[in-house]
Amino acid sequence: MKAAVITFPGSNCDYDCFHALRDQVGADVGYVWHREQEVGDVDLVVLPGGFSYGDYLRPGAIARFSPIMESVVAHARRGGAVLGICNGFQILCEVGLLPGALLRNESLRFVSRHVWLRVENARTIYTSRYNKADLLRIHLAHGDGKYHADPETLARLEGDDRIVFRYVNRDGTVGPGSNPNGSAHNIAGIVNEAGNVLGMMPHPERAVDPVLGSEHGLPLFLSLSENLSTAGAA
Amino acid sequence: MSRFVVQVLITPRPGLLDPQGSAIHHALQQLDFPEVSTVRAGKALYLDVEASSPDQAEARVREMSKKLLANPVTEDFQVHVEDADVTTAAGGGK
Numbered sequence: 623m624k625a626a627v628i629t630f631p632g633s634n635c636d637y638d639c640f641h642a643l644r645d646q647v648g649a650d651v652g653y654v655w656h657r658e659q660e661v662g663d664v665d666l667v668v669l670p671g672g673f674s675y676g677d678y679l680r681p682g683a684i685a686r687f688s689p690i691m692e693s694v695v696a697h698a699r700r701g702g703a704v705l706g707i708c709n710g711f712q713i714l715c716e717v718g719l720l721p722g723a724l725l726r727n728e729s730l731r732f733v734s735r736h737v738w739l740r741v742e743n744a745r746t747i748y749t750s751r752y753n754k755a756d757l758l759r760i761h762l763a764h765g766d767g768k769y770h771a772d773p774e775t776l777a778r779l780e781g782d783d784r785i786v787f788r789y790v791n792r793d794g795t796v797g798p799g800s801n802p803n804g805s806a807h808n809i810a811g812i813v814n815e816a817g818n819v820l821g822m823m824p825h826p827e828r829a830v831d832p833v834l835g836s837e838h839g840l841p842l843f844l845s846l847s848e849n850l851s852t853a854g855a856a
Numbered sequence: 857m858s859r860f861v862v863q864v865l866i867t868p869r870p871g872l873l874d875p876q877g878s879a880i881h882h883a884l885q886q887l888d889f890p891e892v893s894t895v896r897a898g899k900a901l902y903l904d905v906e907a908s909s910p911d912q913a914e915a916r917v918r919e920m921s922k923k924l925l926a927n928p929v930t931e932d933f934q935v936h937v938e939d940a941d942v943t944t945a946a947g948g949g950k
Contacts, residue, residue: 679924684924729875
């Protein structure tokens with residue numbers, strides 16, 4: 623699998639993504655600076671977490687116009703995989719590759735802690751190594767992670783099985799205390815209609831090694847590696 | 857061309873939960889201002905814009921608002937051309 627991690631001014635999870643891809647799943651991965659014009663010949667583009675452009679105006683609103691984004695959108699439209707984590711998810715919504723928006727957390731506080739996610743759809747290129755209803759302990763850190771979309775969009779996301787991860791309690795139930803930011807339908811991650819673009823607020827790249835306190839994010843990268851290693855799986 | 861100060865008011869769309877507005881409202885009630893029934897918190901941007909007329913300035917800033925300044929999924933915006941500086945036009949020639 624060949625992968626590109628896009629670095630914006632203010633990205634701070636780019637190395638974590640690089641580490642997960644190169645050291646944990648053996649991908650051929652490189653950084654691409656946001657001023658570049660081309661993502662290059664890659665299978666996967668990662669928009670990492672952080673605070674691109676200081677989150678000024680709205681998180682992701684300015685990064686979405688970075689020169690590299692045209693190439694990222696073209697890659698997605700060709701069916702290429704694009705993974706947006708945290709600020710990357712916000713950018714994907716701003717650029718229109720995913721529906722909805724991420725708003726200020728309902729608590730108005732920055733939340734940084736481990737949460738439990740339930741795998742809702744294990745038939746995507748991102749989740750094939752999981753089983754449906756698997757529970758994942760993954761770290762999350764954001765001030766603007768409350769997923770919002772109009773009722774029709776939410777109904778479509780539910781109906782088309784595009785909600786990939788949902789916030790749950792430790793026992794796997796959606797209920798009081800399970801939702802860290804007030805997201806509609808407890809949404810933690812969604813895919814686009816074609817299934818090649820995933821946006822999620824929690825950080826799977828921070829859960830790829832026992833030393834990090836969790837390995838529950840590793841199957842996501844292994845799934846990608848397995849599903850995107852076309853062309854002879856070199 | 858003249859210079860205009862254009863104000864863009866960005867507010868959360870009606871029906872959208874506005875936790876910031878609610879927090880301010882709550883504080884006002886505690887400070888004994890019971891007459892306030894709702895508070896909505898948004899932001900104001902002030903742009904110095906060069907344009908041939910107030911209408912043109914407004915039209916351009918509307919375009920900017922749609923493209924970048926406001927998120928149509930969650931925000932509404934209003935554009936006000938605040939202050940027309942006519943000195944350039946009065947200078948003539950340029």
